[in-house]
Amino acid sequence: MENPDLNQLISKYNVAAPRYTSYPTVPFWENDAFNEQEWRFRVAQNFKSSKHNGISIYVHLPYCESLCTYCGCNTRITKNHNVETPYIESLLKEWSMYKRILVNESLLISEIHLGGGTPTFFKAENLRRLINGLLSGNRKAAEASFSFEAHPANTTYDHLKTLYDLGFKRLSLGIQDFDEKVQFIINRHQTVEDVDRVMKDARGIGYDSINFDLIYGLPLQTAESVKMTIEHSLRLNPNRISFYSYAHVPWIKPGQRRFTEHDLPVGEEKLNLYKLGKEMIQAAGFKDVGMDHFSKVEDALYIASKNGGLHRNFMGYADRYTPLLLGLGVSSISDAWTGFAQNVKTVEEYHALIGEGKLPVVKGHLLTELDTHIRQYILDMMCRGKVILKDSVKENEDILKRLQPMIADGLVTVTNNKVEITQIGKSFLRNVCMAFDVRLHETQERENLFSQAI
Structure with missing residues (x-):
């Protein structure tokens, strides 16, 4: 193909592709070789060799009051807020198990991220109890990064102030789209006024980095609705914007069956939404720091992308690398660099295992030497845009x-x-990384494993 234009390239490379928050990706984990005893050993070994880097903690808070039908996350839908206290008790018990693995030392905490679900489903006082429990007896790194995901429609001043006082300075708002028709069909309701209120409160309290999550390819989206959404977003002035392709995987997430494929922008229509959004975001001065992520030049994410400190893990892009990431809660994934482990996916099983004093891990993968090399290749391409091939990798x-x-x-x-x-x-980063993915090329079955690249 000689000098293909962007439309030709997008059509050619719009195939099912991983997002590469890990390598190997979850569908290629070799669970037969994984067991809890070996996982405990890998966690302790990693910590012993890298404790000076601190550790990262991801906490999965799965509860939501209603189901957003575009969502691909592990959620539990309920309006019963009595679930909050038992869940936090189980989280802190799981944390205690990991602390025992790490010899109950005073740990250096580099990162905490609250994801979900809807973390702001939880009352502010319960979030305070959770964070105080995680930090008790430990040390917070001088440049620690504490962040949480929030639904603009239910995030209160009390949420923002409580978490800020505990060290949280970064906030990610799930917006997706401001168009009322799109919000109705995906069952995700928040107004521009909701977001404006949260932004003013957060800025007034002192948050220094606010991210907007926006999605293109949602049902009933048009060029006009995407343009309107991004115009409102730019006026509200976040520090970062994540502009994702909607991942349509109804065979995994049945809630996506509320609409059909006929409601989705596809082909050239979807490609034009991607081009329009990206051009508007970059024209406003946001820099492309990696797959789907844009930030202002003064933001820590952009600074990390320029000084070589950018990292990618199950939380997405991060402005630092910590060798040990511990995932707490239902379906959370932990990363000890030489191994991954994922927790059970139902709240009932999670509580039961915690009650028995067992780590709630259900599957995982122990990396081979080749896995480790390929993982570094993909991380380098995702975070630094270049890879130095090692002579030892045949x-x-x-x-x-x-x-x-x-x-x-x-x-x-x-x-x-x-x-x-x-x-x-850079617009085809997922595709470039696929070329390094040895395990992916050992199978022909991809279409039902991953969403489309664009």
Whole structure:
């Protein structure tokens, strides 16, 4: 293909592709080799060798009062807020188990992220109890990054002030789209006024980094609705914008059956939504720091992307690397660098295992030496836009063969042992990473594992 235009490239590379928050990706984990005893060993080993880096904690708070039908997260829908206290008690018991694995030392906490579900489903006083329990007897890193996800429609001043006083300075608001028709069909309701209120409260309290999550490809979306959503977003002035492709996986998330494929913008229509949104965001001065993520130049994420500190894990992009990430709560995933573990996916099973004094892990993967090399390749491409191929990796030859079409299309350049993404290639980052993914190319079954790349 000679000098293909962007539309041709998007059509060519719009295939099912992982988001690469891990390698290997979850569908390729070898669970048969995984067991709790080995996982405990890997956690302790990782901590012993890297404790000076601090640890990251991800807490999954699964509860929501209503189901957003676009959502691909693990959620529990209820209006019964009596579930809050028992769940927090189980979270703190799970944390105590990990502290015992780490020899009950005073831990250096580098990151805490509250995700969900809807973290702001929980009362502020219960979130205070949770965070105080995590921090009790431990030390907070001098430049710690504490963040949480919030639904603008139910986030109160008390939520914001309580978490800020506990060290939270970053907030991520799930907006998706401001168009009323789109909000109705995805059952996600918040107004521009809701977001404006939260922004003013958060800025007044002292939050220094606020992210907006926006999605293109949602049912009933049009160029006009995306343009309106981004115009409102830019006026509200966040520090970061995540502009994601909607992941339509109804075979995994039946709630997405509220609408049909006929309601979704596809083909050139969806491609134009992507191009429109990205152009508007970048024209407003936001810099492309990685897949789907844009930030202002003064934000820590952009600074990390320029100084080589950018990292990617199950929480998405982060402005630091911590070798040990512990996931607490239902379906949370932990990362000890040489191994992954995922918790059980139902609240009932989670409470039961915690009550028995067992770690609630249900599956995982222990990385091979090759996995570790490929993981670093993909991390380097995702975070730094270039990869230095190691002479010791015999799979390099196959990787270079898979990169040939991308070299021809101008997505990457290869000089000696260095593979570097081009400016246009940044729009196809998932596809470029697929060329390094040895496990993916050992199977032909991809369509029902991942969403479309664009």
